[in-house]
Amino acid sequence: MSEMSKIVRTISSISFPLIIIYGLYIISHGHLTPGGGFQGGAVVASGCAMILVAYGSIWTIGKMKEKNLSLLESIGAICFILLAIFGLGFGAVFFNNFLVGSDFLFGTIPSAGSTIANINTGGVIPLMNFAVGIKVIAGLFAIVLVMAHASSTMEEKK
Amino acid sequence: MNIIDFLLQHSPALIVAIPLLGAFLTPLISRINNKARNIFVILILGLTTSIVFLLANDVFAGNIHTYVFGSQDLALPIVRILFEVDAMSAFMAIIGSILALVAVIYSWAFIKENTGLDKFYTLILLTTAGMFGMVLTGDMFNLFVFLEITSIASCALIAFWTNKGKSVEAGFKYIVISSIGALFLLFAIALLYGQYNALNIATLANAIQFSFLDKIALVLLIAAFAMKAGIVPMHMWLPDAYSKAPASVTIVLVGATQASLYGVFRVCFTLYGNTINLSPASIGWIIVLLGLITMLLGVAMALIQSDFKRLIAFSAVAEIGFIFLGIGAGLTVLGNAEMMAAIGIPAMSGGVFHIMNDALDIGLLFLVAGAIYYATRETSLDKLGGLARNMKYTTVFFIIGLFAVSGIPPMNGFASKLLIYESTFQLNPILSIVAILSSIMLLAVFVKVFHSVFLGPSLPKFKEVKEVPKSMLIAMGIIASIIIVFGLFPELIINNIVEPAVSALVNYGDYIREVIPTFTGGI
Amino acid sequence: MIFNIPFIAVTALVLIGLYTVIFRRNLIKMVIGITIIQSGVNLFLITLGYRENSVAPIFTSLPPGTIVPEGMSFPVPQALTLTSIVIGVAVLALMLSLIIHIYRHYGTLDAREIGGNEE
Numbered sequence: 001m002s003e004m005s006k007i008v009r010t011i012s013s014i015s016f017p018l019i020i021i022y023g024l025y026i027i028s029h030g031h032l033t034p035g036g037g038f039q040g041g042a043v044v045a046s047g048c049a050m051i052l053v054a055y056g057s058i059w060t061i062g063k064m065k066e067k068n069l070s071l072l073e074s075i076g077a078i079c080f081i082l083l084a085i086f087g088l089g090f091g092a093v094f095f096n097n098f099l100v101g102s103d104f105l106f107g108t109i110p111s112a113g114s115t116i117a118n119i120n121t122g123g124v125i126p127l128m129n130f131a132v133g134i135k136v137i138a139g140l141f142a143i144v145l146v147m148a149h150a151s152s153t154m155e156e157k158k
Numbered sequence: 159m160n161i162i163d164f165l166l167q168h169s170p171a172l173i174v175a176i177p178l179l180g181a182f183l184t185p186l187i188s189r190i191n192n193k194a195r196n197i198f199v200i201l202i203l204g205l206t207t208s209i210v211f212l213l214a215n216d217v218f219a220g221n222i223h224t225y226v227f228g229s230q231d232l233a234l235p236i237v238r239i240l241f242e243v244d245a246m247s248a249f250m251a252i253i254g255s256i257l258a259l260v261a262v263i264y265s266w267a268f269i270k271e272n273t274g275l276d277k278f279y280t281l282i283l284l285t286t287a288g289m290f291g292m293v294l295t296g297d298m299f300n301l302f303v304f305l306e307i308t309s310i311a312s313c314a315l316i317a318f319w320t321n322k323g324k325s326v327e328a329g330f331k332y333i334v335i336s337s338i339g340a341l342f343l344l345f346a347i348a349l350l351y352g353q354y355n356a357l358n359i360a361t362l363a364n365a366i367q368f369s370f371l372d373k374i375a376l377v378l379l380i381a382a383f384a385m386k387a388g389i390v391p392m393h394m395w396l397p398d399a400y401s402k403a404p405a406s407v408t409i410v411l412v413g414a415t416q417a418s419l420y421g422v423f424r425v426c427f428t429l430y431g432n433t434i435n436l437s438p439a440s441i442g443w444i445i446v447l448l449g450l451i452t453m454l455l456g457v458a459m460a461l462i463q464s465d466f467k468r469l470i471a472f473s474a475v476a477e478i479g480f481i482f483l484g485i486g487a488g489l490t491v492l493g494n495a496e497m498m499a500a501i502g503i504p505a506m507s508g509g510v511f512h513i514m515n516d517a518l519d520i521g522l523l524f525l526v527a528g529a530i531y532y533a534t535r536e537t538s539l540d541k542l543g544g545l546a547r548n549m550k551y552t553t554v555f556f557i558i559g560l561f562a563v564s565g566i567p568p569m570n571g572f573a574s575k576l577l578i579y580e581s582t583f584q585l586n587p588i589l590s591i592v593a594i595l596s597s598i599m600l601l602a603v604f605v606k607v608f609h610s611v612f613l614g615p616s617l618p619k620f621k622e623v624k625e626v627p628k629s630m631l632i633a634m635g636i637i638a639s640i641i642i643v644f645g646l647f648p649e650l651i652i653n654n655i656v657e658p659a660v661s662a663l664v665n666y667g668d669y670i671r672e673v674i675p676t677f678t679g680g681i
Numbered sequence: 682m683i684f685n686i687p688f689i690a691v692t693a694l695v696l697i698g699l700y701t702v703i704f705r706r707n708l709i710k711m712v713i714g715i716t717i718i719q720s721g722v723n724l725f726l727i728t729l730g731y732r733e734n735s736v737a738p739i740f741t742s743l744p745p746g747t748i749v750p751e752g753m754s755f756p757v758p759q760a761l762t763l764t765s766i767v768i769g770v771a772v773l774a775l776m777l778s779l780i781i782h783i784y785r786h787y788g789t790l791d792a793r794e795i796g797g798n799e800e
Contacts, residue, residue: 093226299761
């Protein structure tokens with residue numbers, strides 16, 4: 001598909017970092033407010049799809065090749081499974097939450113009942129949210145990119 | 159504790175996690191070398207197969223293994239996901255691991271000249287992980303998620319040869335029917351959750367009463383799993399999907415189809431096991447009737463085909479009808495103790511043994527068809543002929559598969575089919591007559607195929623056809639040797655492997671008592 | 682009566698979706714029918730988690746006077762619905778990619794003309 005006019009391209013470039021920040025906020029606060037890995041990843045992927053529509057699929061594929069996205073997706077999935085296997089080594093069972101109660105990264109335990117939100121809680125769950133978020137961003141952007149490129153090559157064949 | 163105890167304690171989680179980790183490491187390793195990737199995939203599947211055998215060895219001795227994710231205690235009420243492995247689950251896991259390992263050894267040479275091979279191996283490992291998850295889990299929603307993983311990954315594998323239009327269309331038909339079946343399953347799970355506030359199979363089986371909504375849920379569950387297993391009248395996707403996919407994909411797909419068949423039996427025997435006094439025996443008769451229709455239709459359609467792989471696919475449909483007939487006959491007499499010992503246990507032993515035999519036999523026939531396609535690039539029976547001179551080993555493997563499918567001694571098909579004939583004859587003579595008739599028609603179909611493909615004068619365009627490469631012969635040889643061993647020593651297999659699986663299905667009380675120790679009831 | 686409206690809507694959505702999948706010939710309309718069935722089942726899942734006069738099940742800054750946990754709605758059906766939506770997105774992406782390939786081969790999207798010479 002071809003690119004759109006200069007006004008659309010400029011506004012897309014300005015609002016793209018804001019969309020990324022909003023999506024990362026949703027991913028990282030997944031254990032306190034509604035949200036989490038998939039929801040934040042879908043927001044960032046929508047921002048990337050906006051760039052794809054504004055700049056045209058040929059320019060975007062030139063900048064961001066499809067095998068880099070495949071590599072990023074594999075890294076996200078491997079991080080998730082390795083975090084689950086680390087529970088096997090440190091604790092006792094698979095998927096064990098081994099960071100709760102320790103003072104390494106996300107270890108505070110909140111008091112029961114209604115409290116003010118503290119991002120330092122949750123244990124291994126925020127790290128898993130990041131891994132799932134990276135995988136969802138790479139996966140959804142790759143789907144939209146490949147479909148747009150396929151339809152553009154079908155148009156120029158006619 | 160030493161490494162064997164560690165592996166045995168954590169084996170239900172490791173069996174699912176190791177293929178999943180290998181599936182996502184494969185694109186990274188395939189940047190190095192093609193050969194390194196093939197060896198890595200075979201190592202991952204070999205490791206998983208050995209852990210499966212280790213777990214099965216312990217489970218067949220009588221212990222049920224449970225595994226709670228995320229915590230160590232099994233306190234009631236269950237809020238976490240639970241994996242519960244009894245003898246029937248271990249039986250299906252053995253079948254799945256053997257089929258996946260053979261498929262990957264076969265693909266070394268069969269699929270070598272295609273592009274996009276790193277995605278091919280990733281999807282095969284994902285399908286295997288999904289299939290293991292489906293048979294090992296003890297939680298209904300987890301079963302739904304793994305069923306969807308398996309169907310999405312295998313749909314992408316069926317449409318692997320995207321340059322041919324027919325393969326893509328077969329994949330589309332498969333994903334539409336599979337998606338509707340999975341949505342019916344989710345609807346039934348929501349019905350059961352809304353009534354009893356539990357997703358665990360053991361907790362649901364403890365609390366279930368046979369109300370009106372439970373009857374709707376039972377019908378939807380059986381319909382959804384039968385749609386995925388290829389029972390008539392929902393078998394439309396099976397001939398297209400099995401025949402247009404590459405041969406190593408078909409053998410993994412056979413494993414996935416048997417896992418959906420396992421879902422029917424888990425629902426009928428364990429989830430609704432406590433209601434056998436309330437429900438009439440008509441559920442068993444419906445399953446027997448579906449099995450009869452499937453057998454007859456599969457054999458009748460196989461007689462008129464002229465495409466090699468499509469014919470084998472229709473005979474696969476007929477074999478699934480045999481399994482339904484055997485286990486359905488056991489379900490009809492489940493409440494009656496002395497009829498159970500005379501009719502039910504032999505029929506169910508035959509049915510469960512036939513699950514393994516069917517997977518091995520149909521797998522071997524598809525591997526032979528793939529070998530012929532690799533050598534001659536032809537699949538139509540009209541154009542093939544006289545290949546026995548050029549491909550000697552393949553001919554021998556096809557004769558072994560022919561005897562096994564039609565139930566002729568000394569192959570393994572004879573042992574399981576004899577058990578089904580004898581026990582269903584006492585239930586109702588018509589069932590046994592229909593079963594013997596379909597076996598005879600299968601023999602006729604395959605003798606015709608053998609004559610037209612392998613015997614006869616050698617055609618001039620097939621003069622340079624050579625034997626297929628060694629890795630494909632090794633894969634076919636593994637399955638053929640297992641078939642011969644099972645056929646020569648059936649008593650050994652039935653006493654050690656099939657009997658624990660059948661008693662695990664019939665005595666649903668043991669399954670429930672692992673989670674809820676105060677459960678009274680059961681056969 | 683007003684509390685039964687979501688369940689009536691679920692039945693209507695599932696029946697409309699089944700009608701579209703069975704009786705329409707265009708492949709894109711079949712995909713839309715499957716999406717309608719998915720919406721119906723997701724609505725059913727999330728309606729099961731309703732409790733009368735309840736707040737969202739989040740512990741951060743609850744309104745004062747909420748009884749914990751009887752004043753909150755059930756959180757488990759919300760997690761089940763989210764998983765089902767994610768699976769629906771993946772299946773939709775796969776079906777649309779297959780339709781692009783089919784259109785490239787056959788030039789038409791009519792289900793009866795694609796069937797070819799089977800059986």
